[in-house]
Amino acid sequence: MSYATQSQTNITVGRGLLERVMLSTLTTLPCCVFLFINGVMLFTLRSKTVFRETSRYILLFSLLLAETIQMALSQxxxxxxxxxxxxxxxxxxxxxxxxxxTNKISPLTLVVMSLERYVAVCYPLRHSAIITIRNTAVAVIVVWTFSSLNVLTRVLLLLDFPFEDLESLQMKDFCAKNSMFFDPMSYEYDKAYTYFLFVSATIAIICSYIGVMIAARSASTGKASAQKARNTLLLHLVQLGLSLVSTMHHSLLVAISKIVTRTLVVRIHIILYVLIVILPKCLSPLIYGLRDQTVRSGLVVNLYFRLKLSVITGKGEI
Structure with missing residues (x-):
């Protein structure tokens, strides 16, 4: 009886380990592919002078950098x-x-990118004077600084926790954002900041969209340019919505865990992780890499040479 029980335990453990390996592989492979594409996209945006000296490409680089780091850390x-x-x-x-x-940089950068499109359509004659390289650099610095201040506030809230009373600094649970909420104040601050950030970003993008729609009715505004800007702003809203959903990832899992079994929760976790954490982080290179002719040509060339180099290197090792 003891031998049978031990064998059953070993089979269960083996199946659990095999399932974890398979699920980890299913998430790691697409993540590595997207990280590769994002990396090539970042290289592309720094490879030409036109990218380094155009405001919207500078903002895109900042957004893509933050999302790439976020995806790598999430994995x-x-x-x-x-x-x-x-x-x-x-x-x-x-x-x-x-x-x-990096998670809070994305919605702020989307707001700046939306405002840049608003100025381009509504004030085309003043666009080059308002949206300069210097002003764009200042906007990027402000976005990263504002996000850093949020992190600094979180750290200051953590300093009030009596870590010396802990038996050990070793965590009893897995590392996650909610694991670092040691008191209600940290949780309430994070919730309030998230609500404020996404509500403000949504209002800013919607107002930019309305402004572009009004400008599109003007005879002095290029219809094609206005239509393209409207589509871009709609995509920004979609990106913002996906970014908001990704912040609710843990809350969704907690709610689901109350009504389904633990095994099913693990599988749902994988699906949600891929759909609302990994995939949204690769939307930027897909959206801008396919819609923008200048970016698309550079991205295709760099992807081709990177893949060709990988094949040649692989054959050389063999």
């Missing part, structure tokens, strides 16, 4: 949880700090 945290590796509070805190920083 690292997922693999750590799937491997059942528990970090110490300081290490987890540093990872979550960078994750929060």
């Amino acid at each position: 690292i945290l997922y693999l750590l949880a799937a491997s059942r590796i528990r970090l110490t509070y300081p290490v987890c805190g540093v990872i979550i700090m960078f994750s929060n920083l």
Whole structure:
């Protein structure tokens, strides 16, 4: 009886391990593909003078950089949880700090990009005077600084927690954003900041869209330019919505875990993780890489040479 029980336990453990490996592979492969595409896109946006000296491409580079870092950190945290590796509070805190920083940069950058399109359509004659390289650089610095201040506030709230009373700095749970909420104040601050950020960003993008629609009725405004700007602003709203949903990832899992089994929760977790965490982070290169002729040509060329180089390197190693 003891031998049968031990065999059954070994089979169950083996199946659990095999399932974790398969699920981790299913998330890691697309993540690596998207990271590769994002990396080539970032290289493309720095490879030509036209990209380095055009405001919308500078903003796109900032957005793509933040989303690439966020995707990489999300995958690292997922693999750590799937491997059942528990970090110490300081290490987890540093990872979550960078994750929060990059996560809040995306909606702010989308707002700046929407305002740039609004100025381009509604004030075409003043666009070159308002949207300069210097002003764009200042806007990017302000976005990253504002997001950094949010992280600094979170760190200051953590300093009030008596870590010396803990038996060990080793975490009892997997590293996640909610694991670093040691008191109600941190949780309430994070919720209030998130609501304020996304509501403000939504209002700003919608107002830009309305302004572009009004300008499109004017005879002095190019219809094609206005239509393209409207489509871009709609895409920004979609990106903002997906970014908001990704912040609700943990809350959705908590709600689902109350009505379904643990095994089903794990599988739903994988689906939600791929759909609302990984995929939204690769939308920027797909949207701008396919819609913008200048970016598309550079991206295709760089992807071709990168893939060709990888094939040649692989054959050389063989």
